[in-house]
Amino acid sequence: MATTSPSPLDSYQQLGLRISKIINSPTAQKAKSALIFKLEHESPEDWAQLLEEIGENDNVTLAWRDDGGVQIFWVVPKED
Structure with a gap:
């Protein structure tokens, strides 16, 4: 019986996973x-794509900081 190992995540998926953990942290x-920062080894294209996708969400605001970080703010819509 052959076992297949899961395919490794590509650079964009790794970036998404890292940022997701930050956003989903209790704090x-x-x-x-x-507050997120691009790591040195991460691709500028991946970073730009991720920020664009985050920014497309209705209740999310992105603020670029002078230190290179990006602050993400979000509002949780009230339940009807």
């Missing part, structure tokens, strides 16, 4: 805000 969830 960020409580503050409805997260």
Whole structure:
């Protein structure tokens, strides 16, 4: 019986996973805000694509900081 190992994540998926962990941390969830930075080894194209996708969400605001970080703010819509 052959076993297949899961295929490794590509650079964009790795970036998405890293940022997702930051955004989903209890501290960020409580503050409805997260500060993210591009790591040296991460691709500028992946970074730009990720920020564009995050920014497309209706309740999300991105703020670029002078230190190169990006602050993400979000609002949780009220339930009807």
